Amino acid sequence: MKKIVILGLLLCIHHLATAQIDPELLRDPTRDTSRRQLNMDAVYGRPFIQVGKLPVAIGGYVEANYQYLGENGISEGHQFQMRRLSLFVSSSIAKRIKFLSEIEFEDGTKEINIEFASVDFEFAPLLNFRGGVVINPIGSFNQNHDGPKWEFVDRPFSSTQMLPDTWSNVGFGVYGKKYTNNWVYGYEAYFTNGFDASIISNQENKTFLPAAKENPERFEESFNGSPLLTGKFAVRNNKIGELGVSYMGGVYNKYKDDGLTLDRKRRVDIFAIDFNSTLPGSNTYINGEWAWVKVNVPPTYTEQFGRKQQGGFVDLVQPVLKRSIFGFEKSVVNVAVRLEYVDWNKGRFISTGDKIADELWSVVPAISWRPGSQTVLRLNYRINRQKDILGNPPFRSGGIQFGFSTYF
Amino acid sequence: MKKIVILGFVFLLVAGIIACEKIIPKAPGNDEILDGPVDGLTPEQNAIFLRGDIAFNDEVFTAQTGLGPLFVATSCGSCHAGDGKGHPFTMLTRFGQTDSTGNKFLHLGGPQLQHRAIPGYQFESIPAGATFSRFMPPANTGLGFLDAVPDATLLALADPNDVNGDGISGRPNWIPSASYIIYRPGTIERNGKYIGRFGKKAAVYDLMQQTANAYNQDMGVSSTYEHYDTYTGLETDPEISNKTVLDVIFYLRTLKAPVQRNQSDPDVITGKQLFVSISCSKCHTPQLQSGPSSIAAIANKTFFPYTDLLLHDMGTGLDDGYTEGSASTAEWRTPALWGLGLSKNSQGGNYFLLHDGRARGIEDAILLHGGEANQSKSSFKQLNATDKVRLLKFLESL
Numbered sequence: 001m002k003k004i005v006i007l008g009l010l011l012c013i014h015h016l017a018t019a020q021i022d023p024e025l026l027r028d029p030t031r032d033t034s035r036r037q038l039n040m041d042a043v044y045g046r047p048f049i050q051v052g053k054l055p056v057a058i059g060g061y062v063e064a065n066y067q068y069l070g071e072n073g074i075s076e077g078h079q080f081q082m083r084r085l086s087l088f089v090s091s092s093i094a095k096r097i098k099f100l101s102e103i104e105f106e107d108g109t110k111e112i113n114i115e116f117a118s119v120d121f122e123f124a125p126l127l128n129f130r131g132g133v134v135i136n137p138i139g140s141f142n143q144n145h146d147g148p149k150w151e152f153v154d155r156p157f158s159s160t161q162m163l164p165d166t167w168s169n170v171g172f173g174v175y176g177k178k179y180t181n182n183w184v185y186g187y188e189a190y191f192t193n194g195f196d197a198s199i200i201s202n203q204e205n206k207t208f209l210p211a212a213k214e215n216p217e218r219f220e221e222s223f224n225g226s227p228l229l230t231g232k233f234a235v236r237n238n239k240i241g242e243l244g245v246s247y248m249g250g251v252y253n254k255y256k257d258d259g260l261t262l263d264r265k266r267r268v269d270i271f272a273i274d275f276n277s278t279l280p281g282s283n284t285y286i287n288g289e290w291a292w293v294k295v296n297v298p299p300t301y302t303e304q305f306g307r308k309q310q311g312g313f314v315d316l317v318q319p320v321l322k323r324s325i326f327g328f329e330k331s332v333v334n335v336a337v338r339l340e341y342v343d344w345n346k347g348r349f350i351s352t353g354d355k356i357a358d359e360l361w362s363v364v365p366a367i368s369w370r371p372g373s374q375t376v377l378r379l380n381y382r383i384n385r386q387k388d389i390l391g392n393p394p395f396r397s398g399g400i401q402f403g404f405s406t407y408f
Numbered sequence: 409m410k411k412i413v414i415l416g417f418v419f420l421l422v423a424g425i426i427a428c429e430k431i432i433p434k435a436p437g438n439d440e441i442l443d444g445p446v447d448g449l450t451p452e453q454n455a456i457f458l459r460g461d462i463a464f465n466d467e468v469f470t471a472q473t474g475l476g477p478l479f480v481a482t483s484c485g486s487c488h489a490g491d492g493k494g495h496p497f498t499m500l501t502r503f504g505q506t507d508s509t510g511n512k513f514l515h516l517g518g519p520q521l522q523h524r525a526i527p528g529y530q531f532e533s534i535p536a537g538a539t540f541s542r543f544m545p546p547a548n549t550g551l552g553f554l555d556a557v558p559d560a561t562l563l564a565l566a567d568p569n570d571v572n573g574d575g576i577s578g579r580p581n582w583i584p585s586a587s588y589i590i591y592r593p594g595t596i597e598r599n600g601k602y603i604g605r606f607g608k609k610a611a612v613y614d615l616m617q618q619t620a621n622a623y624n625q626d627m628g629v630s631s632t633y634e635h636y637d638t639y640t641g642l643e644t645d646p647e648i649s650n651k652t653v654l655d656v657i658f659y660l661r662t663l664k665a666p667v668q669r670n671q672s673d674p675d676v677i678t679g680k681q682l683f684v685s686i687s688c689s690k691c692h693t694p695q696l697q698s699g700p701s702s703i704a705a706i707a708n709k710t711f712f713p714y715t716d717l718l719l720h721d722m723g724t725g726l727d728d729g730y731t732e733g734s735a736s737t738a739e740w741r742t743p744a745l746w747g748l749g750l751s752k753n754s755q756g757g758n759y760f761l762l763h764d765g766r767a768r769g770i771e772d773a774i775l776l777h778g779g780e781a782n783q784s785k786s787s788f789k790q791l792n793a794t795d796k797v798r799l800l801k802f803l804e805s806l
Contacts, residue, residue, distance in 0.1 A: 071432075072433060073434050201470040202470060203466075203467075203470075263527050263528045298527045300526070302482065302524045349496070349497050351495075351496035351499070352497070352758075357756070390495050390754070396433035397432075398431075399432045400431065
């Protein structure tokens with residue numbers, strides 16, 4: 001029922017906005033989103049369209065793809081997927097009070113999530129208050145995840161299968177930025193609802209932080225009454241690039257219920273570092289993220305569930321052709337590659353002293369064509385090697401993916 | 409120029425799609441993996457096999473779905489990666505029984521140690537005074553064939569009093585029956601007991617008992633078959649459906665028999681001859697015949713498991729002081745050797761052989777044999793280096 005109401009409201013808003021569309025009235029529909037900003041600006045650095053003097057602007061992106069993937073010789077065949085449709089609505093409530101929301105429909109309508117719905121109060125450049133459903137600023141991908149910004153059909157494994165992607169929670173916090181010549185400094189810090197015990201009790205049979213995303217209750221009730229702290233500091237030099245350092249941590253288990261003690265407090269702590277840069281001369285774009293996860297798993301539990309995890313990705317994107325193609329005047333063709341690694345269980349078996357595996361490597365060569373700054377068509381070839389916890393011969397998977405993603 | 413680009417792109421796309429089958433990673437050969445169904449299943453049986461496969465390998469229990477509170481593993485597949493042997497990390501511990509009079513530690517959690525627990529619960533420890541043994545999870549493949557061997561075949565292989573004087577005296581483990589057992593055709597009963605054939609001590613009658621026990625004792629999941637909670641000892645509601653249990657049993661019954669590799673290699677052929685000539689084959693019986701079965705694909709088939717499914721005294725070196733059923737503490741059921749060469753692929757690239765994984769290689773395992781196998785072990789030690797390599801190559805080909 002909730003999904004139907006949300007869908008209905010969005011359709012109404014969208015209809016109201018589009019029913020009177022006259023291209024002359026649209027403001028800033030082709031803004032280049034690749035301009036230099038911090039990752040933490042990504043939610044507002046999107047192309048919105050605004051009709052006339054209406055205080056509301058809307059936007060969104062859509063992505064769909066075809067894929068033919070297989071594992072150890074067995075394929076699921078030809079798959080056509082509508083992975084996401086995201087709708088943004090922003091509004092200037094007053095001169096320095098803003099509202100922004102993002103609602104995402106994933107895999108058709110299998111998942112409908114409010115990813116972001118916050119009100120910002122601007123007190124000073126270095127002090128702004130934000131409250132509502134906020135995206136926890138861990139790493140860079142969580143904040144800067146819009147499909148059109150990436151040359152790859154899949155989101156990075158480390159950002160979806162180790163860290164939860166588009167991980168948002170209800171909470172409050174502050175953020176701010178400072179500009180000095182070529183330098184930009186920014187920070188964010190939020191207290192929000194957080195993880196739950198599903199991170200060590202799930203169908204993945206491993207410590208799996210994204211399992212907490214399955215709990216919609218977190219938008220109205222904290223699992224254990226302990227806030228999750230997320231903080232990030234980022235610095236950018238316009239000639240060098242951006243470096244971000246972030247932390248997210250809190251208690252994930254229900255240690256008390258109805259006043260009775262059930263367990264001791266058990267924490268999850270995550271540290272991440274992210275960077276991006278464009279090499280002068282070659283214009284090679286480098287973007288990466290690495291994260292370390294530490295989970296206090298009960299000593300009564302099996303080693304199947306990792307106490308430490310680590311993983312990340314690095315994308316290299318090289319523009320190779322900039323010219324008019326098929327009448328798209330500012331077309332860019334890129335070749336790219338993504339290198340990924342995730343270790344879901346960093347450590348050694350007590351019984352043998354051998355390394356616990358449970359890890360994945362992936363290489364994804366890609367060709368992308370950007371007919372404009374807001375649209376990308378991309379062809380990927382995925383090569384994955386995933387080892388089980390014992391380090392047995394890896395599952396070999398891979399195949400081709402072709403798709404598009406565009407803001408609208 | 410533009411047309412050429414368009415044509416080129418379309419050509420690449422079409423060629424890519426046509427070539428899809430070629431560009432996904434290749435399937436390993438049928439003889440390189442242990443999992444997969446036996447040949448000859450009907451489409452209906454294939455569907456049951458797939459359901460069982462998912463329940464066995466993909467279903468992970470959590471506290472919400474019935475795990476524990478005490479447990480050893482969270483899923484069947486955790487202990488049998490790729491349907492192969494387990495790893496020391498997934499080993500079971502059993503304790504509390506020293507002779508055929510039964511387990512004296514049932515009131516203290518015996519026979520199986522649940523050494524893991526969901527948050528907030530305390531796992532079990534071995535009670536003072538209890539002897540114990542650690543059991544490496546076995547491979548699952550070909551179990552349906554072993555299950556379908558008639559009792560009469562096993563009795564024919566047995567020689568409990570060593571009448572033929574060869575020093576080898578295999579005997580069945582006579583065990584009480586579980587209430588839910590459906591007896592296979594030709595089941596033989598003696599004094600209210602039946603022949604066990606599964607487990608390290610052959611203390612399990614069939615795959616239904618094995619499966620229901622594993623859900624209950626390994627994962628703390630109760631069923632209508634085994635409906636006592638391992639933590640409280642009290643009868644509890646089923647936490648898994650009969651249908652799922654039966655699907656898993658069907659899956660285990662219809663997993664293919666391991667396929668021998670390099671059968672035409674002269675060293676392997678000679679190695680097999682040596683295996684027979686030094687009497688390893690007297691316990692590790694190369695060939696058995698299944699009897700009637702409700703699954704046509706496994707009924708009345710000849711297969712090559714290298715086991716007689718009987719108990720043999722393996723000497724003091726392998727006597728842990730723990731037993732099950734009517735077996736003595738030094739007696740072990742002959743493990744099937746099929747799939748031996750693929751064991752490393754489910755044990756993290758290493759060998760962990762014998763009942764508790766103490767042998768780190770096939771030669772190690774041979775040299776740790778004792779009791780009834782002493783003569784064969786001595787014969788192996790006397791082989792020249794070349795013949796030892798041939799014998800080991802044969803065993804690795806299984």
